[in-house]
Amino acid sequence: MSETTFDPGFYIYDANHRFAAMYPLLARQIVDDFGVTKGMCLDVGTGSAAVCIELAKITDLSMVCLDAKPEVLELARENVTRHALPAERFRFLEADVTAIPMEDGTVDLLVSRGSIPFWEDHVAAFAELNRVLAPGGSALIGCGFSRYQPIEEVRAMRPKWSGEGEKDSRNDWKADGYLPRVLKQAGIADAEVHRDSYGVWVHIHKH
Numbered sequence: 560m561s562e563t564t565f566d567p568g569f570y571i572y573d574a575n576h577r578f579a580a581m582y583p584l585l586a587r588q589i590v591d592d593f594g595v596t597k598g599m600c601l602d603v604g605t606g607s608a609a610v611c612i613e614l615a616k617i618t619d620l621s622m623v624c625l626d627a628k629p630e631v632l633e634l635a636r637e638n639v640t641r642h643a644l645p646a647e648r649f650r651f652l653e654a655d656v657t658a659i660p661m662e663d664g665t666v667d668l669l670v671s672r673g674s675i676p677f678w679e680d681h682v683a684a685f686a687e688l689n690r691v692l693a694p695g696g697s698a699l700i701g702c703g704f705s706r707y708q709p710i711e712e713v714r715a716m717r718p719k720w721s722g723e724g725e726k727d728s729r730n731d732w733k734a735d736g737y738l739p740r741v742l743k744q745a746g747i748a749d750a751e752v753h754r755d756s757y758g759v760w761v762h763i764h765k766h
């Protein structure tokens with residue numbers, strides 16, 4: 560499904576952002592879990608680029624920030640400057656998740672947070688993500704918050720539509736058995752689905 564509204568406020572990443580406390584903790588968790596600190600990082604559905612910005616602060620990764628919307632990428636660029644990070648570490652790509660303009664096997668760390676509910680073809684999307692992932696590379700794709708946050712904070716941050724038990728088509732991809740089926744159809748063997756009170760995430764470790 561596609562997004563219907565564009566809220567510019569969500570794409571300005573500063574201390575007042577409603578998830579400001581989360582992004583640095585998620586970046587730390589990604590580094591702790593995957594141990595990838597150099598090479599190429601691709602963030603799909605980057606939005607404000609907050610995940611990339613926080614990863615850039617604690618690693619030597621080069622960042623590719625991809626989003627389908629040019630107006631979002633404009634704000635993402637401004638956020639990199641706002642956080643005083645060197646512009647040359649960041650590339651911005653306007654593209655759909657199903658047609659990533661990158662060579663096969665070039666991404667060492669792939670992240671995508673909060674974009675999957677809006678993808679129209681999950682099989683094509685995962686096949687494309689797996690194509691650009693390098694052998695030995697890792698991916699974290701899904702929706703949720705950092706398990707380094709107190710769970711009460713996460714409950715307060717979570718948008719109403721994503722609440723457990725609520726019927727909203729943006730949650731269809733979380734249905735039991737859906738992601739394993741998608742991953743199989745996309746030809747991805749090296750993946751696991753992690754589901755807890757912090758969110759639902761696919762981990763891929765490509766061999």
Ligand SMILES: C[S@@+](CC[C@H](N)C(=O)[O-])C[C@H]1O[C@@H](n2cnc3c(N)ncnc32)[C@H](O)[C@@H]1O
Nearest residue numbers: 604605606626627628631655656672673674677
């Ligand atoms: C809820 S925002 C999440 C932004 C950011 N990752 C974060 O965690 O704050 C979802 C983003 O995914 C992008 N998006 C939605 N569908 C997409 C698609 N098919 N391909 C690429 N980006 C997409 C939207 O433009 C939007 O910026």
